[in-house]
Amino acid sequence: MRSGFPLLAAQAGLHYLDSAATAQIHRDALDAVLRHETGSRANVMRGTYALADAADRAYESARGAAARFLNVAAEEIVFTSGATAALNLVAHSFGAGLQAGDRVLVSQAEHHSNFVPWLMLRERKGIALDVLPVRPDGQLDLGRLPQLLREETRLVALTQCSNVTGAITDVAAVVDAARRVGARVVLDGAQAVQHGPQDLRALGVDFYAFSGHKCFGPGGVGVLWGRAELLCTLPPFCGGGGMVGEVNLDGFSWAEAPRRFEAGTPPIAQAVGLAAALDWMMSLDWPRLRERETALCARLLDGLREIPGLRVLGSMAAEGRAPIVSFEIAGLHPHDICQVLDAHGLALRGGHHCAQPLLAALGVEACTRASLALYNDESDVAALLDGLRHAAKALR
Amino acid sequence: MRSGFPLLAAQAGLHYLDSAATAQIHRDALDAVLRHETGSRANVMRGTYALADAADRAYESARGAAARFLNVAAEEIVFTSGATAALNLVAHSFGAGLQAGDRVLVSQAEHHSNFVPWLMLRERKGIALDVLPVRPDGQLDLGRLPQLLREETRLVALTQCSNVTGAITDVAAVVDAARRVGARVVLDGAQAVQHGPQDLRALGVDFYAFSGHKCFGPGGVGVLWGRAELLCTLPPFCGGGGMVGEVNLDGFSWAEAPRRFEAGTPPIAQAVGLAAALDWMMSLDWPRLRERETALCARLLDGLREIPGLRVLGSMAAEGRAPIVSFEIAGLHPHDICQVLDAHGLALRGGHHCAQPLLAALGVEACTRASLALYNDESDVAALLDGLRHAAKALR
Amino acid sequence: MSAGAELYQQAIKDWAGADHGHGRLDPADAAARTDNPLCGDRVQVTLRLDAGRITAFAQETRGCLLCRAAASLLAQRAPGMDAAAAAAASTALEELLAEGRDPPPAWQDLAMFAPARSYRSRHKCALLPFRALRQALEGVSHREQ
Amino acid sequence: MSAGAELYQQAIKDWAGADHGHGRLDPADAAARTDNPLCGDRVQVTLRLDAGRITAFAQETRGCLLCRAAASLLAQRAPGMDAAAAAAASTALEELLAEGRDPPPAWQDLAMFAPARSYRSRHKCALLPFRALRQALEGVSHREQ
Numbered sequence A, B: 001m002r003s004g005f006p007l008l009a010a011q012a013g014l015h016y017l018d019s020a021a022t023a024q025i026h027r028d029a030l031d032a033v034l035r036h037e038t039g040s041r042a043n044v045m046r047g048t049y050a051l052a053d054a055a056d057r058a059y060e061s062a063r064g065a066a067a068r069f070l071n072v073a074a075e076e077i078v079f080t081s082g083a084t085a086a087l088n089l090v091a092h093s094f095g096a097g098l099q100a101g102d103r104v105l106v107s108q109a110e111h112h113s114n115f116v117p118w119l120m121l122r123e124r125k126g127i128a129l130d131v132l133p134v135r136p137d138g139q140l141d142l143g144r145l146p147q148l149l150r151e152e153t154r155l156v157a158l159t160q161c162s163n164v165t166g167a168i169t170d171v172a173a174v175v176d177a178a179r180r181v182g183a184r185v186v187l188d189g190a191q192a193v194q195h196g197p198q199d200l201r202a203l204g205v206d207f208y209a210f211s212g213h214k215c216f217g218p219g220g221v222g223v224l225w226g227r228a229e230l231l232c233t234l235p236p237f238c239g240g241g242g243m244v245g246e247v248n249l250d251g252f253s254w255a256e257a258p259r260r261f262e263a264g265t266p267p268i269a270q271a272v273g274l275a276a277a278l279d280w281m282m283s284l285d286w287p288r289l290r291e292r293e294t295a296l297c298a299r300l301l302d303g304l305r306e307i308p309g310l311r312v313l314g315s316m317a318a319e320g321r322a323p324i325v326s327f328e329i330a331g332l333h334p335h336d337i338c339q340v341l342d343a344h345g346l347a348l349r350g351g352h353h354c355a356q357p358l359l360a361a362l363g364v365e366a367c368t369r370a371s372l373a374l375y376n377d378e379s380d381v382a383a384l385l386d387g388l389r390h391a392a393k394a395l396r
Numbered sequence C, D: 001m002s003a004g005a006e007l008y009q010q011a012i013k014d015w016a017g018a019d020h021g022h023g024r025l026d027p028a029d030a031a032a033r034t035d036n037p038l039c040g041d042r043v044q045v046t047l048r049l050d051a052g053r054i055t056a057f058a059q060e061t062r063g064c065l066l067c068r069a070a071a072s073l074l075a076q077r078a079p080g081m082d083a084a085a086a087a088a089a090s091t092a093l094e095e096l097l098a099e100g101r102d103p104p105p106a107w108q109d110l111a112m113f114a115p116a117r118s119y120r121s122r123h124k125c126a127l128l129p130f131r132a133l134r135q136a137l138e139g140v141s142h143r144e145q
Ligand SMILES: Cc1ncc(COP(=O)(O)O)c(C=O)c1O
Pocket: A241, A263, A264, A265, A266, B020, B021, B082, B083, B084, B085, B111, B113, B114, B159, B161, B162, B163, B188, B190, B191, B211, B213, B354
């Protein structure tokens, strides 16, 4: 598995445990980018020459791959520069229809990218923002939903998977509750996609966002999925080439979705690279891989239990979670821990992981995070446990 | 020169004359992307491990390269996903401070990416939009500036170089006039950067936008430059990771510029690739290259004069312009022309080139565009002139 | 002749040049306009109808040879057609372009568009008048997809 | 000991552990807070001054060992310093981290931060208390860059 990832193949001693921040790129994705840039590079706004046609085809077929990965229609796929851009798009395009009195429900477990856009929408539009709390085990307190979802709630913005605790949201329950008050649901899939293809039709949400760099693809590209019937009514977010029909001094008309939401030259080679990563992912045996990830996560959690003063944030169960484990060690600062781990070839991140509201709820300022992906194995976990014992010694 | 561009090197028979849409990528840029993805890939939000540090360094040094290319300070460089995103950023962040009664001046020569964002701002904010007309020769009618610039004018948004006629704006005159009423100037440099490094301090503008894919770099990345004293006062545009100080349920504080404007994971490898392209460009002898471009453009214009029924949009002079030449041929549709040209290995684009207001002013619906870059030579021009003669025959 | 130029068979140039049915019916029983927002091409179709069948057809087309040839051809064939027939003709052209399928006997002239098959970006050009006709007949008048 | 761990010399741990000057002066003549927004680290400095010279210094620091060691060291050295001296000390640390330049004799203790030189992302940790001091003395209280 590791050999498919050029960086990991080249750095044999590296224990990369920061895939929740950025996953390493798969060879297929890199090759696709290269192939595109050296064989099919042109802009995609319907040039009629052969190269432009090739670029168009490649870009539109990337849309198709993203659609297959999510089990949706290609016309529902909007390419963006990343998950953050996708979520901001929803906050602006869907948010444009909201007004004072309307409410948006977010959770306290959100990454800043699915939290700050709603704070900003509140400032812009005077809407009210409700916050679904997290329980001490890191799970969303879904029991509060009936009370927090009101008639005025127009949108629920939640993460599918926490980038700190690995907690997975019970999406069906949320969708069910949201439907009851007629609210739409935007799901932040940034942390979920790296653990396998998604079935959005089954999940039942209305919008979905993810980034290429977190699922073994290139950076600079992401996806917003939206239900066709929603996309075709929403106003555009950014203005520019490609998203218009007619433009004159008096105004402009909108192109059809999804191009209405893709102002300017899109990240073409990056979309093509992302498609290659998604195609590769779709070729894998996910039930088996998930089992493996769970087993590895169990081993990690077991090992962490043995480390004096260590507290895992959120659940200690290896099942029903993503293999993302954050922890604090009494008296040791995450920066210092990560520094010592780095000296042992371990790449982990310490800090607030762009989830300050969640960390506040869990009572910490910063924590150390280990996130596992399909290229990690037992040697990575063993090295981490070893490294933590070293760190405790070196730092006290 | 051609050998430095993998796609052109591989396709010997290709006469690529669509660099105004997308320039081909330089080998150095592609290599830099590859090297980064296989050697330094990590997220850039201050991970403390060695790989994250390498990624941080690479990204920040890309900022430095962009700053050198524009003769500005690195802290003034905001990486975006492209010129369109950069211009929308200005329309939102600067536009947030505008209100009904304020005015923005744009020109009729703008690309949709520097036109539609201002139409949208007008809708959002109720500002007034004034339009600087173009003369029949394609030049902005700067004589109208004193009349169009009013005390209420807060911003002037102009292109440095038309993507249709190649006309170059007399920026000094615009800045001068704008200063007199206290208006800021945002310059759309999308078409200028592929013809050499820029000296923004000398130009005297306040904001500048360009895209990587138009200056031999990767797609999916662009630059917004803004004066430090402006950037440090402007509110953010998109919300997400990296652009905040503190976040809690009540609100959030802003990170310093430029990170305040870079929500989410930026296009890291793309910025690194762009920096390599810019470094390469900065190593070239631009006075000589410009002479060459001008000579080639002169040859093209001379040849076009000979073609019956052909009318060039804008100026017929080869001097003082970018080597972008658009034309119509009586009775022939640009799509048909481009189709026949394609059969002769000529990559040209026909259509409105995302500049409908300009084409309306010039009295055409669509035109055929030839744009020359530093890798073009006389054989390209000769092939084009030949191809046009063939097209006239084939299509009549 | 090289590829690409082969697209412009004499038949296409002839149909485009003939510009059958050029103009605008006023009054009309049905009308539709389709645009290609990416190049500004536009087809305006006006119809007179009797019990759902076309009795008069006019087109105003701004576009390339493929688009104009298609509009002109349509003008010759439209009288007598109903919505189903228009849909069938449109489908025949779509299938020709997408899959290379031979057009039905009544629409043999469509074969002149066969060389466009390999130029995907041009399919829309030929289809634009057909879409306008369908829209007019369906009584909808929304922008071309 | 392997690289990285070498950063944590006993001196750093000792200074951090000592936590000199811990607390907050109230009333104070000057105060400043610096944050590292990327990890939530924070230094709060309060001062009493006499004719521009520090007569009392207190720090409340939430941060890593480097940050806490720097704050603690500063607490020991601050009394008697004026704005120029604080700027000089801060510059000495910056130059040590950026260029490896030896600190001046009065600030020999800064040498304990030398191994941090190759960890650019950690420079800010050690500098945070120094920046807070400078800001307090400059009477400005804006967010750390
Ligand atoms: C003058 C001008 N401005 C802006 C743009 C938009 O650039 P991009 O599509 O890379 O965002 C372009 C190119 O398409 C252009 O030619």
